[in-house]
Amino acid sequence: MDTDNLDDCGNGLNEHEHDHDHEHEHDHEHEHEHEHGPISVDTHETSIVGAYKLKIPGGKDEAEAILDERMRLVAKEVTELGGIIGHIKAVLTEQGRSVMISITEDESNKRYFDGDSCNADGVAIVFLIKPEQLLDILNKCFGDIVRED
Amino acid sequence: MKLLIMGGFLGSGKTSVLLQLAKYLSAKSPEGDVQVVIIENEIGEVGVDDKVLSGNGSYSVTNMFSGCVCCTMSGELVSGLNKIKREIDPQLVILETTGVAFPHNIRETIQYSMPDLECRVCCVTDAKRWNRLLIPMGNLLPDQLDRADVIIINKVDKVDQAEADQVEQSIRKFNDTAAFFRICANETIDTKVFEAMLG
Numbered sequence: 001m002d003t004d005n006l007d008d009c010g011n012g013l014n015e016h017e018h019d020h021d022h023e024h025e026h027d028h029e030h031e032h033e034h035e036h037g038p039i040s041v042d043t044h045e046t047s048i049v050g051a052y053k054l055k056i057p058g059g060k061d062e063a064e065a066i067l068d069e070r071m072r073l074v075a076k077e078v079t080e081l082g083g084i085i086g087h088i089k090a091v092l093t094e095q096g097r098s099v100m101i102s103i104t105e106d107e108s109n110k111r112y113f114d115g116d117s118c119n120a121d122g123v124a125i126v127f128l129i130k131p132e133q134l135l136d137i138l139n140k141c142f143g144d145i146v147r148e149d
Numbered sequence: 150m151k152l153l154i155m156g157g158f159l160g161s162g163k164t165s166v167l168l169q170l171a172k173y174l175s176a177k178s179p180e181g182d183v184q185v186v187i188i189e190n191e192i193g194e195v196g197v198d199d200k201v202l203s204g205n206g207s208y209s210v211t212n213m214f215s216g217c218v219c220c221t222m223s224g225e226l227v228s229g230l231n232k233i234k235r236e237i238d239p240q241l242v243i244l245e246t247t248g249v250a251f252p253h254n255i256r257e258t259i260q261y262s263m264p265d266l267e268c269r270v271c272c273v274t275d276a277k278r279w280n281r282l283l284i285p286m287g288n289l290l291p292d293q294l295d296r297a298d299v300i301i302i303n304k305v306d307k308v309d310q311a312e313a314d315q316v317e318q319s320i321r322k323f324n325d326t327a328a329f330f331r332i333c334a335n336e337t338i339d340t341k342v343f344e345a346m347l348g
Contacts, residue, residue: 044192044217046288047159047249051193084285086159086248091200121200123193125159125248128285 038146041135047086050124050134055147059114060094067092067120070141074124077137083129090122119147150234152242152266153346154255156293157273158282159248162303164198165334166273167245171208173343174241184239186211188229190218192247209237219250226255227262234263241347253295271346272297272324276331277307279316291323299328299345306333 038053056063071088078085096115101108126134155163167187174185185208189199199212211229216222226244233242246252252270259268272294275282283290294300300320305313313331321329330342 042193044247044249047192049193051195053195084282089197091197121195121197123191123195123197125193 038148039135039138039142041131041138043131046127048083048126048129048131048134050126050138052090052120052122052124052138052142053147053149054090054120054122054142054145055095056092056118056120056145058117060092060097060118063094063118063120064092066145067118070145071122071124073141074137077141078124078126078129078134081129081133081137083133084127086125086127088122088124088126090120092118092120094118150238150242150266151240151347152230152244152259152268154252154268154270155243155245155273156250156252156255156270156297157246157248157301158275158278158286158290158293160278161248161273161275162301162334163245163248163273164201166271166301166303166332166338167243168202169334169338170243170343170346171202173338173340175208184237184241185209186233186237186239186242188213188226188242188244190216190222190226190245190247190250192217192249198245209239217247217250218244219246219254223255223258227259230259230263230266234266249289251292251295252297253292256296267348269299269346269348270297271299271301272327273301273303274316274320275304276302276313276316277304279319280312283319294320294324294327297324297327298348299330299342300324301342302329302331303334305331306335 041048041050056066067090071090075085075088094115095117098113100111124134124138155167157163171185187202187208188211189196189202190213191198196212199210203210213222218226246255252272256268256270259266302317317329328345332338332342
């Protein structure tokens with residue numbers, strides 16, 4: 001299976017050119033006004049778009065539980081502020097999972113080792129709260145496990 | 150080359166439907182002679198859906214992040230579609246829009262620049278959250294349905310029959326000409342839904 005990322009410069013999809021001016025009934029507005037670190041918040045028309053990059057200690061099961069709990073906390077905080085949740089989602093990838101293969105005679109044994117941490121990349125797209133409020137929530141919920149790439 | 154635009158609000162189940170559609174297309178063409186390119190448009194600094202799709206099937210996945218093809222990236226979308234047509238010319242391109250995009254706007258933009266490209270719009274809605282979201286998202290949800298060819302009411306397993314009927318009635322106020330289907334994307338989707346989506 002191919003995975004082409006045509007988002008790279010010069011290959012078509014990310015060329016910052018427009019073929020024509022074409023008016024729509026809905027002109028989306030975008031603002032990029034908040035710092036871009038492991039946690040960032042932008043706006044897209046009426047939506048508040050938070051992004052987070054995390055490094056969660058522990059193996060996959062432990063990290064999954066932590067991530068699930070923290071994401072639920074984000075949802076709870078947004079809702080308590082009167083916000084509407086569009087989507088809060090993340091992808092978790094285990095880092096450092098290893099396998100040791102041992103062969104004696106014709107017998108092969110494999111022993112798997114859990115990774116020592118997992119990376120998670122995610123977004124929280126919400127409505128009806130302020131960008132600063134979402135930034136505060138994301139920092140509160142994820143601030144201790146952010147990943148500096 | 151034909152284009153299918155998948156629209157619908159955040160969390161409505163677009164990616165889940167798309168995963169099953171891709172499997173259906175793969176099964177329909179075991180020799181791999183139906184080429185499919187999926188364009189994932191996501192807002193935000195990081196992409197999530199593209200990672201889910203990339204691990205599930207024999208198709209190409211292309212990413213467009215940090216902007217919505219509905220507006221600021223419409224030029225990039227047209228450039229990208231021209232490039233795909235020129236270099237791959239697959240039978241089908243599926244564009245999964247952001248959950249805040251207006252699919253009909255995208256179709257208009259594409260048809261303006263590529264008038265010969267057959268283009269269909271499918272909008273996925275969430276039966277469970279429709280009533281809760283309709284008022285606060287009143288500027289978004291109804292217009293996402295505008296001129297859609299197919300409307301899928303997803304998550305009908307999470308509401309009772311009466312609520313499903315009421316949700317469909319509510320949706321039909323905004324588009325009564327589309328083909329309607331009720332599904333639960335966590336279960337196997339009837340192939341007639343895919344046939345309708347593909348036209």
